[in-house]
Amino acid sequence: MSVSVTLTVNGRSVTRSVEPRTLLVQMLREHLGLTGTHVGCDTSQCGACVVHLDGRSVKACTVFAVQADGASVTTIEGLAAADGTLHPMQAAFREHHALQCGFCTPGMVMSAIDLVKTNPAPTERDVRVGLEGNLCRCTGYHNIVKAVLAGAEAMRPPVVPAAE
Amino acid sequence: MTKADGIGASVKRREDFRFLTGRGTYTDDIDRPGQTHAHILRSPFAHARVKSIDVAAATAAPGVVAVFTGADMAADGVKGLPCGWLIHNKDGSPMNEPAHPPIVIDKVLHVGDQIAVVIAESRAQARDAAELIEVDYEEMPAVVDAVAAQAPNAPQVHGDAPGNLCYDWHLGDQAATDAAFARAAHVTKLDLVNNRLVANAMEPRAAIGEFDRATDEYTLITTSQNPHVIRLLMGAFVLGIPEHKLRVVAPDVGGGFGSKIYHYAEEAIVTWAARKVGRPVKWTADRSESFLSDAQGRDHSTHAELALNQDGTFLGLRVSTVANLGAYLSTFATSIPTYLYATLLAGQYTTPAIYCEVKAVFTNTVPVDAYRGAGRPEACYLIERLVDNAARELGIDRVELRRRNMVPASAMPYQTPVALQYDSGDFHRNLDLALPMIDYDGFPARRAEAAQRGKLRGIGFSTYIEACGIAPSNVAGALGARAGLYESAEVRFHPTGSVTLFTGSHSHGQGHETTFAQLVADRFGIPVDSVEIVHGDTSKVPFGMGTYGSRSLAVGGSAIARAMDKVETKAKKIAAHMLEASEADIEVKDGSFTVAGTDKSLTIGEIALSAYVPHKFPLEELEPGLDEQAFYDPKNFTFPNGCQVCEIEIDPETGVSEIVKFVCADDFGRVVNPMIVEGQVHGGLVQGIGQALMENCVYDARSGQLVTGTYNDYCMPRADDLPFFAVKYHEEALCTHNPLGVKGCGEAGTIGAAAAVMNAVVDALSALGVHHLEMPATPQAVWQAIRAARPSQAA
Ligand code: FES
Ligand code: FES
Numbered sequence: 001m002s003v004s005v006t007l008t009v010n011g012r013s014v015t016r017s018v019e020p021r022t023l024l025v026q027m028l029r030e031h032l033g034l035t036g037t038h039v040g041c042d043t044s045q046c047g048a049c050v051v052h053l054d055g056r057s058v059k060a061c062t063v064f065a066v067q068a069d070g071a072s073v074t075t076i077e078g079l080a081a082a083d084g085t086l087h088p089m090q091a092a093f094r095e096h097h098a099l100q101c102g103f104c105t106p107g108m109v110m111s112a113i114d115l116v117k118t119n120p121a122p123t124e125r126d127v128r129v130g131l132e133g134n135l136c137r138c139t140g141y142h143n144i145v146k147a148v149l150a151g152a153e154a155m156r157p158p159v160v161p162a163a164e
Numbered sequence: 165m166t167k168a169d170g171i172g173a174s175v176k177r178r179e180d181f182r183f184l185t186g187r188g189t190y191t192d193d194i195d196r197p198g199q200t201h202a203h204i205l206r207s208p209f210a211h212a213r214v215k216s217i218d219v220a221a222a223t224a225a226p227g228v229v230a231v232f233t234g235a236d237m238a239a240d241g242v243k244g245l246p247c248g249w250l251i252h253n254k255d256g257s258p259m260n261e262p263a264h265p266p267i268v269i270d271k272v273l274h275v276g277d278q279i280a281v282v283i284a285e286s287r288a289q290a291r292d293a294a295e296l297i298e299v300d301y302e303e304m305p306a307v308v309d310a311v312a313a314q315a316p317n318a319p320q321v322h323g324d325a326p327g328n329l330c331y332d333w334h335l336g337d338q339a340a341t342d343a344a345f346a347r348a349a350h351v352t353k354l355d356l357v358n359n360r361l362v363a364n365a366m367e368p369r370a371a372i373g374e375f376d377r378a379t380d381e382y383t384l385i386t387t388s389q390n391p392h393v394i395r396l397l398m399g400a401f402v403l404g405i406p407e408h409k410l411r412v413v414a415p416d417v418g419g420g421f422g423s424k425i426y427h428y429a430e431e432a433i434v435t436w437a438a439r440k441v442g443r444p445v446k447w448t449a450d451r452s453e454s455f456l457s458d459a460q461g462r463d464h465s466t467h468a469e470l471a472l473n474q475d476g477t478f479l480g481l482r483v484s485t486v487a488n489l490g491a492y493l494s495t496f497a498t499s500i501p502t503y504l505y506a507t508l509l510a511g512q513y514t515t516p517a518i519y520c521e522v523k524a525v526f527t528n529t530v531p532v533d534a535y536r537g538a539g540r541p542e543a544c545y546l547i548e549r550l551v552d553n554a555a556r557e558l559g560i561d562r563v564e565l566r567r568r569n570m571v572p573a574s575a576m577p578y579q580t581p582v583a584l585q586y587d588s589g590d591f592h593r594n595l596d597l598a599l600p601m602i603d604y605d606g607f608p609a610r611r612a613e614a615a616q617r618g619k620l621r622g623i624g625f626s627t628y629i630e631a632c633g634i635a636p637s638n639v640a641g642a643l644g645a646r647a648g649l650y651e652s653a654e655v656r657f658h659p660t661g662s663v664t665l666f667t668g669s670h671s672h673g674q675g676h677e678t679t680f681a682q683l684v685a686d687r688f689g690i691p692v693d694s695v696e697i698v699h700g701d702t703s704k705v706p707f708g709m710g711t712y713g714s715r716s717l718a719v720g721g722s723a724i725a726r727a728m729d730k731v732e733t734k735a736k737k738i739a740a741h742m743l744e745a746s747e748a749d750i751e752v753k754d755g756s757f758t759v760a761g762t763d764k765s766l767t768i769g770e771i772a773l774s775a776y777v778p779h780k781f782p783l784e785e786l787e788p789g790l791d792e793q794a795f796y797d798p799k800n801f802t803f804p805n806g807c808q809v810c811e812i813e814i815d816p817e818t819g820v821s822e823i824v825k826f827v828c829a830d831d832f833g834r835v836v837n838p839m840i841v842e843g844q845v846h847g848g849l850v851q852g853i854g855q856a857l858m859e860n861c862v863y864d865a866r867s868g869q870l871v872t873g874t875y876n877d878y879c880m881p882r883a884d885d886l887p888f889f890a891v892k893y894h895e896e897a898l899c900t901h902n903p904l905g906v907k908g909c910g911e912a913g914t915i916g917a918a919a920a921v922m923n924a925v926v927d928a929l930s931a932l933g934v935h936h937l938e939m940p941a942t943p944q945a946v947w948q949a950i951r952a953a954r955p956s957q958a959a
């Protein structure tokens with residue numbers, strides 16, 4: 001038995017017929033060829049699979065594709081501009097050497113952007129606690145925390161002086 | 165002065181763009197036309213006889229292409245997985261080397277052992293069908309602890325390894341060591357366990373096998389740190405495929421830390437099965453499967469004694485270790501508790517007599533092999549814990565005790581009593597750098613302040629040394645290595661002056677595409693963006709040994725330097741010809757080839773063009789082309805070293821330890837890219853901190869079940885467990901025997917950190933009379949130690 005699932009992925013509407021047990025991450029990777037979203041565990045603990053579902057970060061290994069039917073999904077592939085200009089958070093990760101093997105990176109960047117959306121001026125502690133659901137085995141988190149703090153700064157809209 | 169793109173510059177990584185935009189290509193991202201999916205049925209028992217396997221129902225299940233068992237592979241002539249290092253017993257006899265079939269034949273030896281493989285149209289179908297395989301097991305008693313495995317009535321893991329013994333090995337001068345103890349004024353003794361760990365690279369292992377009937381060629385795409393080694397082991401020993409018909413590709417790999425060095429059963433299974441079913445076969449591990457099938461690390465039980473003079477001079481060190489190798493010999497398992505461990509027991513000190521004996525033992529657990537540091541963290545932990553306890557017992561400041569015994573820079577090269585010769589190192593300088601970073605003098609005040617808040621504060625040192633770039637091949641061969649330990653490189657200039665650099669090293673997070681390009685940029689004065697690095701494909705790069713043991717820059721980088729020497733020599737010849745000068749008159753600087761004392765000069769780009777458009781070449785003397793290859797076999801190990809200091813605060817009410825500060829001052833020889841080196845240190849430190857405070861791989865002693873088989877139970881360090889680190893390095897004691905002066909930095913953090921953290925924990929608790937605690941010092945363990953030390957307050 002298959003069911004039809006329609007998503008708006010990185011701005012494009014796509015429909016696929018999938019088995020009901022298909023996870024969102026499987027639909028992205030196996031049916032849509034978006035392999036930037038990774039799978040690092042089978043217990044919802046590593047965060048390698050984080051994407052944005054209707055603007056909020058979710059672990060795509062913990063959502064069935066059918067649950068996302070009709071929703072809008074942003075993956076790591078959808079962040080940079082068409083000309084390759086990186087999102088400020090991606091740019092901060094590069095600038096601060098916040099990735100080594102790169103496997104945790106897509107999930108880490110997606111989580112970081114959501115974190116900054118809800119808390120535009122996080123402290124070091126806020127970032128560390130906010131990324132608690134994302135494992136990285138390479139970086140020791142030092143440069144990731146630095147990058148997220150810098151990325152938050154870069155994402156903050158310039159302060160417009162209040163009108164007199 | 166550092167050139168913008170050259171050695172010493174923190175060039176931003178060239179690999180980042182693809183990883184940051186989701187365009188990396190890891191093995192599981194690859195799909196091959198017509199591909200099938202493999203699921204491996206694994207043993208639920210730690211030790212059992214397999215009486216029968218019935219695959220009929222599974223074979224008939226929807227989507228199933230084939231089901232294979234160990235008997236099928238054996239019938240096809242598939243051999244066992246080989247071990248790459250032969251160790252000899254004390255009496256000179258060879259170690260026990262039991263068979264290691266890719267899929268078991270009649271006995272399972274650990275939970276997770278391979279029983280059968282199901283190949284189906286989809287992953288889900290393969291998994292569903294595996295549940296239909298009926299296996300009749302006769303369960304047998306299991307043993308998981310190496311010390312228990314030596315007991316007279318212990319269950320026997322292998323019929324041909326009596327007493328579960330792989331080998332009983334030793335190193336050092338026993339008589340001299342006994343004599344040192346006989347005249348010692350003081351002996352510090354310690355029993356300690358180096359807890360078993362799981363490497364947990366974030367990318368689970370995966371492999372895709374493919375066979376082309378038209379050409380008779382096999383391809384294996386795999387998550388490997390060393391594709392040529394896999395090609396050699398699998399081709400020559402397991403499947404009998406000649407090298408020219410077997411291509412092994414390791415594309416982007418999501419971390420390794422040792423666990424992706426080895427030749428694993430699944431690689432042989434998918435490659436063999438691809439021919440059987442006539443279609444590509446893909447396998448990707450679930451994380452739970454990684455816990456049950458990736459080689460694990462550490463797992464030593466040790467008794468150690470340090471003999472000292474009254475003034476604290478080290479006289480002798482005696483060590484007896486039981487090492488758990490798990491159920492089978494993983495590729496390099498046997499070398500870890502021997503040549504990568506006992507040889508490091510001098511540490512940074514002048515201890516004149518050392519004797520170490522190691523019993524390596526089989527148990528019903530997942531095989532153990534190298535994990536970041538591999539033997540050296542175990543050595544460092546043992547030495548540095550002993551030194552701290554000795555300092556406390558003798559009432560000597562622990563920094564002072566270390567300084568009194570350190571090998572001085574003036575004594576280099578220094579021959580240790582355990583085989584190694586340190587070529588360089590300035591250990592006092594590391595301490596000089598680190599002490600102000602941690603403000604050692606201010607520690608008593610900080611401890612007093614913490615005490616007012618009800619907290620226990622401790623400080624811990626680890627002055628470590630390690631041996632990297634394991635070499636040379638002839639010495640390693642004499643010690644039992646069944647492989648060479650060189651590295652290869654090819655530097656190919658193109659007609660327009662850009663370069664493709666082929667390296668036998670493999671990058672899985674280390675940033676070779678940047679660092680190696682910097683070497684070329686530095687030498688020839690071209691931008692890093694004109695240099696492309698090719699690695700990880702046996703059909704493209706010369707035979708290489710891959711990346712492990714912090715060897716890539718020291719050995720792989722040196723091979724690149726040698727290949728660049730050859731390019732330069734050739735370019736000089738071409739320049740001499742074109743400028744109508746004698747070769748001896750050509751001066752080379754930053755990629756310019758100039759006739760001495762004139763302004764006649766050519767750039768490397770101009771030379772490259774004429775090398776490929778050799779219209780006026782005297783072809784008798786000068787070949788066209790500018791493309792050179794080198795194999796570099798080091799003369800000696802390199803010896804990175806440093807000083808790490810950890811300051812910790814413990815809440816006695818909860819047992820929670822908080823690292824308040826962690827600093828390190830290291831000597832990695834020449835540093836090519838400081839940004840990348842610091843990143844390696846950060847990551848390394850956290851793996852050591854993880855071992856000390858949270859990570860622990862636990863098996864149930866009776867059933868042999870892996871208790872910590874998911875991230876629910878195996879505690880991985882997370883961002884909120886850690887502080888920022890302060891990292892410095894110096895370049896005052898360069899490696900003396902490789903062309904770049906580099907030593908390696910990949911494992912240093914891990915090698916030192918567990919000792920620094922545990923010394924800090926014990927220091928914090930020492931006022932209560934706690935002088936040792938096993939790793940990991942979890943809140944529960946610390947809380948219990950505190951309660952046990954203060955029985956009056958236990959409530
Ligand atoms: S894959 Fe690990 S949390 Fe989703
Ligand atoms: S960069 Fe490798 S896991 Fe984070």
